[in-house]
Amino acid sequence: MRELSVQWFPGHMTKAKRMIAEELKLIDIVIEMLDARIPAASSNPLLAELIGGKTRVIVLNKSDLSDPAITGEWLRYYTENGLPAVLLDSVRGQGVKKLTEVLKQAAAPISSKWLARGVKNKSIRVMIAGIPNVGKSSLINRFLKSAKAQTADRPGVTKGKQWLKVAGGNLEILDTPGILWPKFDNSRVAFALAATGAIKDAAFxxxxxxxxxxxxxxxxxxxxxxxxxxxxxxxxxxxxxxxxxxxxxxxxxxxxxxxxxxxxxxxxxxxxxxxxxxxxxxxxx
Ligand SMILES: Nc1nc2c(ncn2[C@@H]2O[C@H](COP(=O)(O)OP(=O)(O)OP(=O)(O)O)[C@@H](O)[C@H]2O)c(=O)[nH]1
Ligand SMILES: [Mg+2]
The missing domain is CATH 1.10.1580.10 (Conserved Hypothetical Protein Ylqf; Chain: A; domain 2)
Known part of the structure; x- marks a missing residue:
């Protein structure tokens, strides 16, 4: 059997985990961006562990490049497992409107819970996480174009951190994405990541x-x-x-x-x- 081996430095994963764990303290909803061509290989088990009870929304990006029939099955798989999921092409902006709607729906129960505790007018904070090259920055650029305002750094938040107000200002998206290092469980996963460009050509x-x-x-x-x-x-x-x-x-x-x-x-x-x-x-x- 033909196999692909990848030069791999597990230290990256530890560093990425630490950085995301730090950012997550401020976050209510995490968008997990997956590559629609390789949803399993582009997901990282660390993220579920890090997120804990926070709300998670799945985005299948680069869906313009994937087989539509199989991508439809993945979409059904996630929704059937109770995870809201959206197809996206973050370069052309296809699916961004739908994603905003799904984020609003995911935000509603969080706002209600806060309201019951007397907390009003608090924004829901969203972060985009995913493996290298999956399209995180492209989506942030899309949100930048449609953002109502780019809020300045505010008290309690690390200086310099920018939040983009979307969906009427109730949702704020962190404009620095969280990079998850992919996990090369086996050579099939390594191949999927290599073929799609998630890892540098020099490493395989x-x-x-x-x-x-x-x-x-x-x-x-x-x-x-x-x-x-x-x-x-x-x-x-x-x-x-x-x-x-x-x-x-x-x-x-x-x-x-x-x-x-x-x-x-x-x-x-x-x-x-x-x-x-x-x-x-x-x-x-
Ligand atoms: N066809 C297609 N290309 C995309 C899509 N989203 C991103 N790309 C391309 O994929 C490449 C990587 O996109 P980025 O937005 O830089 O990805 P990233 O996740 O920010 O990458 P890192 O910052 O390295 O982690 C770019 O060449 C994009 O143009 C998509 O939905 N469809
Ligand atoms: Mg980027």
Missing amino acids: DVEQAALLLLEFLRDKYPDGFACRYKLPLPVLSAAEDILAAVARQKGCLRSGGTVDLEAAAKHVLTDFRAGLLGRVSLEAV
Whole structure:
């Protein structure tokens, strides 16, 4: 079996945990941003542990790149497990309105509880947490565009911290996202994170990742890559032969005419991440 190993520094995880735990003291609702193509691999078990009883909202971002049928099943999975979930494309802003509605609904019981204790006009504070590159800053930029006001730092809050008022000012979103380091439980998770760009290319074997991806696409989503690389369907070749065909098609050749598989592998990963090989989900429910 082909496997992908990743150079991995667990110290990052401890540091991320400490930082998020500190920020969470001020937060009422946490948006857990997942990559719609890999909802399981992009979720971090630390977060559930850190959040404790706080309200959690799931966002499946980059849903413009994922397989719509499988993403629909993930959405159902979360809602059936009592977690509000929203599909998002945080670059184009698709789903932001729906997310704001879901946040308002999640905020309502918190406000009522406060009101029962005589606390009025207190804003509900929201934080966006997720693994690197999942789209946290893109969503914050979206909220920045629609924000009523960017509130200044206020008493009791670390100096310099900015809150964005949204949804009529009742909700405030922390404008610094919490980065969760992904957990490489096994080589399947490592592959999912590598293929989608959640970990830097320098930390794994790019050629190996591209071969795994081509194998997956050949078996599950052959149309997109066959069209992109002008391969006749059905594609039955071994992943190595497909990669060599991509190299020839893209002109990735070394002096002397041998194929440059590493260059071809980079093409494949870049095309996949940009959605040029079709809408693909790497993980089913
Ligand atoms: N197609 C698509 N691309 C997205 C989406 N959201 C973010 N991106 C792209 O993904 C890349 C990372 O987005 P960021 O918003 O910087 O991600 P981040 O979570 O803030 O990343 P870190 O700060 O490194 O943790 C950028 O190239 C974005 O343009 C999305 O919904 N769809
Ligand atoms: Mg960011």
